[in-house]
Amino acid sequence: MKKEGSKKISLKSQSGILLKKWERFIFRGVYKWCFRLLGLLPADKNLVMFESFFGRQYSCNPRAIYEYMKENCREYRLIWSANRKYEGLFEQYGIPYVRRYSLQWLLLMSRARYWVTNVRFPSWFSKSKHTIYLQTWHGTPLKRLGTDIEHYLIPGTSAESYKKNFVKDSGMWDVLISPNRYSSGIFKRAFGYGKTILETGYPRNDYLYQANQDNAIRKIKEKCGLPRDKKVILYAPTWRDDQFYSEEHYRFDLHLDLNLMRDRLADDYVVILRMHYLIASRLDLGTYAGFAFDFSQYDDIRELYLISDLLITDYSSVFFDFANLRRPMIFFAYDIDKYRDFLRGFYFDFENKAPGPIVRTTDAVIRAVQETENPDFQPSENFEAFFRKFCSLEGGRSSERVVKRVFYSDEAREVF
CATH class of the missing domain: 3.40.50.12580 (CDP-glycerol glycerophosphotransferase, C-terminal domain)
Structure with a gap:
């Protein structure tokens, strides 16, 4: 009797897992459709959406760019995307944020003129034509990245799918920040990226020069x-x-x-x-x-x-x-x-x-x-x-370089 009961529980558990997968699939499809539909609305030209490490942190290059813009670019509305579990961090700093994947987030992201993030978005994601996607990435590479990875061990997906999704996301990027010339060459190949690269140094390292007292x-x-x-x-x-x-x-x-x-x-x-x-x-x-x-x-x-x-x-x-x-x-x-x-x-x-x-x-x-x-x-x-x-490009002014090139230069107006 115990064995039969265990079997029933197991089958029920498997059915529940299958149902959740279908629910996620349907939800993702509806969400993606809504995102594209809302993206047809007029762009909010002064809205900049920031995210760092999937909404888990207020950190890295997006933080440095945000802090520079907060002080020097008052005409822009700056909002962060926050993972539900980490909202307290943004409240602690008094940072304007919206919960990641909420309906409000959906509306803001689909109409924003700018996205600033340091990691990839999910594979089902798409970008409105009016949005400029500024990808800052999060490090000078020693270890192999993206399509350069030879021995693929990441769980949950195949090597082919991983690399395909990587190139799909990089295809949405309009601008990529590079900390040095060495990284630029690697990023182009490993990310399958062929658009604008700005060699500015990393904005996040401005702090190491400005606050080293x-x-x-x-x-x-x-x-x-x-x-x-x-x-x-x-x-x-x-x-x-x-x-x-x-x-x-x-x-x-x-x-x-x-x-x-x-x-x-x-x-x-x-x-x-x-x-x-x-x-x-x-x-x-x-x-x-x-x-x-x-x-x-x-x-x-x-x-x-x-x-x-x-x-x-x-x-x-x-x-x-x-x-x-x-x-x-x-x-x-x-x-x-x-x-x-x-x-x-x-x-x-x-x-x-x-x-x-x-x-x-x-x-x-x-x-x-x-x-x-x-x-x-x-x-x-x-x-x-x-x-x-x-490190030769870094000396405390990388954030300024990025903001001027992406948000204010004649070059940006022509490219975007």
Whole structure:
């Protein structure tokens, strides 16, 4: 009897899943049709819609552009798209927002003259003819992107479908921001993109030049509850394509031995951890209270960069941004052979060109940290060449460049 009952429950569960899939399919079709219909209405020429990381953050390049426009472009109406679970963040900052996928969002997005976002929209999305889609993206690429990915491991879709959807979305972009010439070439190929690219530097890094002052750093450390008399190490690794729960939800296995780091560094340092936004697993750092802090949910990593004396990362694009501060970087690449040869692969000779030491063990991380304390410490011999290649366009005015080119220039009027 129990087995039969279990079978019935299983069949009922499967039927429920099938019904939900059909409901989503029908809803998506109706929603898409409404979006296109509303897009036939006259454009709201002064409306700019912003979104960062699927509405989960108030951050990155869209935030920098928004903040510049808020101060300097009063004729525009600036509204954010917010994921329902993260609305409190926008309320905290007093940011005008609309709930993502709500009816109000549907009306605003379909009539907006401008969209500004740093990630792709869903595959079913479409753009009205009157809308200018400004894609800022979210990092200088070390690891392979888009159609350049050779070993496809992302769950929930096939390699062919993923690449097709990527090119479909990039086909809607009217303008793409590039932080440097190196990235421009990769973006064109990997995104299948052939329209306007603006090499302006990344707007999000303006903050690292404008706010890099002792008083600002002190206030952020106080807000974060960090001791003022200790140096800060930021550990910000990326996600692994083969470690997933489901599509857009990944786990992360912490290979950095916090016990060993605490034993040897706690007198002079604290460690703050910032996981990638796709990593769904939560860190339990209760054992390391006072030494290790989880700031994965902190609204914008730019403030964490500013208060950090040293960065530990792996293959994440964070090191391209952090380099603007000219502070030491250590690359904890415990799985570099697998990542390079199977998971993603690199666009340049990372092992010989990285702007800091590449290490594979926590003990080597600690030694590299301690070396920065030497009076005669010098950054990696690769650093200056790295800075010139990847950071030369950034100096605090990238947001201004983007806004003037997209919203005010004669070139924009002709292209759009």
